[in-house]
Amino acid sequence: MARWEPGAEERLREAALLLFDEQGFEKTTVAQIAERAGLNRRTFFHHFADKREVVFAGQETSDELIATAIRTQPEGVPPLPAAVAGLAHAADTLYEQYREGAVLLGRVIAASPELRERELVKRAALADTIAAALRARDTNEPAAAVAAWTAVAIFFVARNHWNQPGNNRTLADLMTATLENYLTTAEGRPGGVL
Amino acid sequence: MARWEPGAEERLREAALLLFDEQGFEKTTVAQIAERAGLNRRTFFHHFADKREVVFAGQETSDELIATAIRTQPEGVPPLPAAVAGLAHAADTLYEQYREGAVLLGRVIAASPELRERELVKRAALADTIAAALRARDTNEPAAAVAAWTAVAIFFVARNHWNQPGNNRTLADLMTATLENYLTTAEGRPGGVL
DNA sequence: CAGGTGATTGCACTCAGTGGCATCACCGTA
DNA sequence: TACGGTGATGCCACTGAGTGCAATCACCTG
Secondary structure, three states: OOOOOOOHHHHHHHHHHHHHHHHOOOOOOHHHHHHHOOOOHHHHHHHOOOOOHHHHOOOOOOHHHHHHHHHOOOOOOOHHHHHHHHHHHHHHHHOHHHHHHHHHHHHHHHHOHHHHHHHHHHHHHHHHHHHHHHHHOOOOHHHHHHHHHHHHHHHHHHHHHHHOOOOOOOHHHHHHHHHHHHHHHHOOOOOOOO | OOOOOOOHHHHHHHHHHHHHHHHOOOOOOHHHHHHHOOOOHHHHHHHOOOOOHHHHOOOOOOHHHHHHHHHOOOOOOOHHHHHHHHHHHHHHHHOHHHHHHHHHHHHHHHHOHHHHHHHHHHHHHHHHHHHHHHHHOOOOHHHHHHHHHHHHHHHHHHHHHHHOOOOOOOHHHHHHHHHHHHHHHOOOOHHHOO
């Protein structure tokens, strides 16, 4: 007989998400999360660096995958389409599986300023990864940074659609459409609404 | 004779910046800041909502100014150039005065993850303002969000150059140059005629 | 069976942030 | 001059996040 029930981390994550959804992130204490998971407050901090991390854990963006997906785009492809294509490829591999939990997750994050703040950090890290990959394709530094942030914006705009309860298009599909729409709209031509 | 020395808020800000620069943000306690400013710990929180805010206070982005600057761009101008032009116009009015303090401020923020995190929140708020202004110019929703984040990226890339000790170009000038460079290299349109 | 490993726990601590209340110069008004 | 309101400041006590350290104890290995 095991001394501890297995899956402590998963239990903590689940308890946290439910409590955050019920009471809000700010009104939920780590002690409550631990108690619902049948664990000690101290144990929570052995699994997650802080209270916010429990929401984002498991969403490792796999920098390696994204970077190589961008680097291996055909040579002639300009930076922004290359970044979006690489990101879309990686997104299909990484994100498509989370589809069920994504709605709850999105609601919880949207409801809390502190969690939105942490998500921005993830965004920035993603942008840095993309920018580095673009520089490796000989894009100059300022353009790489700007294109990276544009690609990230496209990713999150697409993800917000993908998150919608009724949606059944793939994330990669939505990203391509968002890029298309952005480029045609930015040029001032009518049409192309996502 | 006044009961209190005037300029408490300014004294707190100055003490905080110096201490952050000397010891780092994380190793500095609010009690230390207050003590150096000759004030009570509690008083600090009467002036600033939290420890991070003392760094960003006074950098109000004046949403109103930016929004109108974007909205009043000539009608034919497409979203991204309109956003950048409006932002550049507002930047000249708002930022050019802070030039002296900007180097120290930049160094302090760059050195602390917590402060970089807070700066991202300001970025996101700026992007929301810009996106709203673009929608008011009849840009469709997804394109407005993407163009807004691109404009913000251009702004911060330009600001990093502007922050450099040797620099003597204006922020607006650098923004225009960054946009120019981005359009010619990143989106794959020869000549960069957006 | 002895010893090491690792997940868990308990305790005590620092520090951010908050709420409530007291203080007291200053200002306007009677 | 007196009086009451205002607002910046100070003090006390509290909650809760996050940390350091040591102890526990099932399980594994030699």
